Amino acid sequence: MVLARELNAPKNIIDYARLLTPAYLYTRYPDVINTEELTEKIEELTKHSEEIIT
Secondary structure, three states: HHHHHOOOOHHHHHHHHHHHHHHHHHOOOOOOHHHHHHHHHHHHHHHHHHHHHH
């Protein structure tokens, strides 16, 4: 999210990055976030990831 801001990314990309941050944190620190939250949002997170890459 910070990088997206520094690159002056469009607002929707910054918002997507904000939503993806917990998923990233889980990959680094599995005990930080509840995995059920991520499981419920996996389709949404995948869609946002694809939008950022595009």
